Amino acid sequence: MSEPTDRHEFDPSLLPEPTGDAAHRAREQFVHALLRAQHEAPAEREARLARLGRALRADEARSRPVWIARRWHAMSGVAAAAALVALVILGFPAQQSAIAVVQASIRAQQSAGDRRYEVRVIAQTPSRAGESGDAAPEERAVATVDARDSDHLLLQARTPWGDRLVVGRNPKGSWAIKPDGTIDEYPPAQAWPRWANFGTSTILLSTVEDVLQALEKSHTLTRGKVESYDGVTCDRVTARREPGPSPQPEVIELWIDRGSRQIRRMELVWPSMPRPMGGEFGAREPGLRGPEGQEPRGPDGFAPRGPRPGGSPGGRPPIDGSERPPRPAQPMMDPPLRERPEARPDAPGDEHYRPPPREGMRPDPRRPMEAPGPGGVGQEMRGSGMGGPGPGMGGPSRGGRHRGPRPEFLGGPPDFAGGRHPPPPRKMVFVLVPSSPFADNWFDAATHAQSIPESESDPEP
């Protein structure tokens, strides 16, 4: 047999001719193709695969839509804050009584059926120059996580800037809802906040095997006294991280229902962040401004989307943040989702579930803009949530500033203390809230594709 030849060297005059029936033609064309394949040079195959690899990478980068980047950007502070929640949860060392409680709880989680957790965040205590820092911490409901089992998950979140994040997973795969309400059946992994997605599990659905596998390292697990939480007798488990720099929460508190073994409440507590480049040593302040070239962020790490108050017309924020108005007193938190019947999956008209813009989290885009405060457009909205909503709420900024690169921490653990990543919140709380069984289609993208009115979507430029 001769050596492989160049692919162009086959005379079309010798191609199979379209004679005979379909089976006859197919057979001859099949053999023709085999013969061509047999004489293909390996380099040609490799070149084809290399070209495909480049195309896949390019497509992946290109197909990650701006809205995903923006949402992830906006969520990234919280996501970074809890990026290693799962690891922490999985990192309980062997203190048998405590770990037995946790293991039993995790088993219960896996068969607990439909349930909803509300995710709340408490920001780092304001520590800006001129502020007392003793203001009551703001607790804010930022998301809900609905779970049925490891194949049925739904995360709904809304950033202070009004971005609504809806991502889900069902046995067919993951999906996300685009701002225009349409379905992205092939969302990038970044569509999921990291704290919600840990491989094939989630922090609320970790497998016992995961726990055992990661039984190590950073936290010391202790079992506390039985407590009553929300009228339910709960075992108390505390996980405390070993001293040393780490992006992981310093303390994790668990309230585990003694009867059902479900986690009723989980608190992740980070220490107060140092000021790596702020205060008397520099201009920056964690949570208010990222390092050079990165996004400015609120104390919870949310990245604002528009120009800052008092910023330049081009959206450039003031250098030291000093022009930012002090945060007004705010209610402790948004109304929890559970208190809003329209947000319940079993609410009337659930098929067209359409939660209203949440006060303090997002202005009604259809509402005429209020007169801007002294700090500039949108300043009146600031402080209504952690980090405050982004300014320019009459319409999301489409300036170039917030189209920057994705947060650097995506490639690894966040570096809060080093000032290279936005700081975590002071506390992140997962609370089991009452919920009725979800509708069969609750974890289907189509159910939620209808739920985002066009007027709430992000108008692309």
Added chain:
Amino acid sequence: MDMVDSTPALRLQPATPSAHEVFDILARQNADMLTTYLRGLVHRPEVVDDLFQETMMVAWRRLADYDRSLPFGPWLRGIAGRLVMEHRRKSARGMLSCEPEVLEALEQEFRAFERSPADTFRDRLDRLVGCLDRLPPMMREAIDMAYGRGLSLSALAAAVESTEEAIKKRVQRARQMLGNCIQGDGA
């Protein structure tokens, strides 16, 4: 073990790093098969390459639609077949027969071929070598000159001191015999 048939066991989570890796494996496992399939329908190499890439890209984007209980290869060929038909509507130049009934028959050829025990598509090509050895010498020579050395019809005819028409018939007949041999219909 048939690697293609083993793919349903893999858990695919679109757009996760593992899904990317899994798809990369699947693409490599099926690259030869897909290229061959396209060559059975399209002559022009550059079109084959374009359709190969387009097929893989569509598969990657539609990975969530892939029924994991089924082998990956036929799903890939289904995509490729539709793209070939689409291409043919734009330009029939360099196309072989690709009517729906031919596509269906071609699919049956591939399925039968993939039933043979082998790890990879390329391993299955070894059967082709065995069948070539069983061809009459004149036919084997014609196939070798046409496919192996890339001789044109006229050059081939001159080399074997025959007419072009006779050579065309010889190559055609050789392909039919090879097909029967490879698919176990007897040569």
